[in-house]
Amino acid sequence: MTNTKERLQKVIAQSGVTSRRKAEKLIVDGKVKVNGKVITELGTKVSTQDKIEVNGVRLEKEEPVYYLFYKPREVISSLKDDKGRTVVTDYLGDIPERIYPIGRLDYDTSGILLLTNDGTFANQLMHPRYEIDKIYVAKIKGIPTKKELQELKKGIHSNNELLKAVRYKVLETDKRKNATILEITLHEGKNRHIRRMMEELGYPVMKLKREKYGILDLQGLQPGNFRRLTPHEVKKMRHSATNENC
Structure with a gap:
């Protein structure tokens, strides 16, 4: 300021x-x-x-900090939980700054979650105007047809909301186990976005992980690990969040 x-x-x-x-x-x-x-x-x-x-x-202004956290399953993307469940900051207790998550990952979803104390940066990344790829890998029950999967891009109505995917790719099908692994790219993330889309199609999600957020991935991290973003990464993410169609 x-x-x-x-x-x-x-x-x-x-x-x-x-x-x-x-x-x-x-x-x-x-x-x-x-x-x-x-x-x-x-x-x-x-x-x-x-x-x-x-x-x-x-109000005391802190130096801005930026963290990438590999959220495990069964962890709440919040600073506290009234039911006493594990929250993301339980893993980052030694960080002195007052950081908070940028957006959320569902309780049963693992993967990349960004945290910061920079409100402007957080708002930029969450703004629906900017098309930052968020790439998920989903294991679903059943083997959908190509025609059914095309509905993901067209848009699927759920609870008066239109849920869409930017792209999808079939990574693996297992007829013996009656399961499919999909890569799904979103630009916005509504509540239980992928799970709701797949439920509407009749193929419930058994496992879901966010593997990429823009230029960022989980390389070198295990569930529960975190690291600071480099200045270059922050700059690239900020650039992505202020330039349309990047």
Whole structure:
């Protein structure tokens, strides 16, 4: 943050406290103070000299950090869970910064999950306008026909939502076990996106893993491992998230 004034919700998001969208809700709900005064108007601008409090806690800007985590199955993509289940930050307890996941992976889905305290970066990667490939490998029950799989690209309706895949590839079929392994590429990730698509087609997912996120993959990592992104990786991902059709 520089001496020039910026929107309050952007400053909160950049601090790593939460996403910009949630920051906006905190402002509207009267949870944010600037110089001791409750602010409820979105678009309010602040500078580095202003004292900002969120839920009574003084905002301190952290240096941005970026992590790639190999999420195991049966781990919640959240900072806490009211049912006491394992969450992603249980694996990253030694990291001093207040990081949070960029998007989510389902409880039963493994693979790449990115975490950061840079709200602007997180919002860029999650924005549906930008077409960043997220590549999954799914093991499904049954052997769908080519015509059925083409529906993935056309779009499948589920609970009043249209779910689509960008690409798909059959990696393996096993007639003896009545199973198929598919590679499926998404640009957006709605709740249980792939599982819901395949359920609508009648081929439930038995196992699902996100193997690539843009230029990033899981090379060298085991489930539960994590590493920091290199400056080059951050730059490439940021470039992908600010250039359409990249």
